[in-house]
Amino acid sequence: MLKNLSNKQKEEKFNGLINYASKINNKSLKSVCINILNDYKEELFCRGAGHDGIEMNKYNRTHQCFDGGLLDHIYNVTKIAYDVGCNYEKQVDMDLILFGAILHDIGKTKIFDKWNENSEIKSNLNYSYLLVDHVYIGEKIVEEYLDKENISEKFKYQVLHIIATHMDTMNKHMAEAYIVSYADSIDADVENIISYPRNAINPIYNQYYYESENPNKWKI
Numbered sequence: 001m002l003k004n005l006s007n008k009q010k011e012e013k014f015n016g017l018i019n020y021a022s023k024i025n026n027k028s029l030k031s032v033c034i035n036i037l038n039d040y041k042e043e044l045f046c047r048g049a050g051h052d053g054i055e056m057n058k059y060n061r062t063h064q065c066f067d068g069g070l071l072d073h074i075y076n077v078t079k080i081a082y083d084v085g086c087n088y089e090k091q092v093d094m095d096l097i098l099f100g101a102i103l104h105d106i107g108k109t110k111i112f113d114k115w116n117e118n119s120e121i122k123s124n125l126n127y128s129y130l131l132v133d134h135v136y137i138g139e140k141i142v143e144e145y146l147d148k149e150n151i152s153e154k155f156k157y158q159v160l161h162i163i164a165t166h167m168d169t170m171n172k173h174m175a176e177a178y179i180v181s182y183a184d185s186i187d188a189d190v191e192n193i194i195s196y197p198r199n200a201i202n203p204i205y206n207q208y209y210y211e212s213e214n215p216n217k218w219k220i
């Protein structure tokens, strides 16, 4: 279901991400994170986070398939990961969580075409997705920026590990990687369910989901 973001909403999400990036304590990580966001701002503004239309039948996983969907997803994942991470702040590195959450899907700027709602085929998927996917491309983008910073190899690979293993099927070796990966799954799965009419079979999961009796009852 389309719910394209307005330019104002995109700016708000983007500024929200800059705010989260500004919380990173490590100077190198903070500057890499803010530089990548600024360098990829235009790319981030015109893409969805998933694929749509005919591709939906080929892959059972798709979410935020609308203009601005990538920004919407990255913002939600960052907020969820940050909130969860704060519960364990003495035991985990919040810098890794914030950096990983903000940049986990940066590779999607290269594997999804620019959103075009007038496109006859509602696919915003391009060829490289099928061959190397966004995880590999995202790692390459981030590594290039990290290589210009004065950080140890060990730390560099810890940072890259969060991005490299963010998909739910990949083996993770750090608590921070679990937090980012679960935040990613929560946003993708919940968005998939609430984007379609409930009290009906969801076309993505081929399962029945109920609508709650009193949605929006709480004022947050």
Ligand SMILES: [Fe+2]
Residues within 6 Å of the ligand: 104, 105, 134, 166, 167
């Ligand atoms: Fe991803």
Ligand SMILES: [Fe+2]
Residues within 6 Å of the ligand: 073, 077, 104, 105, 184
């Ligand atoms: Fe994601």
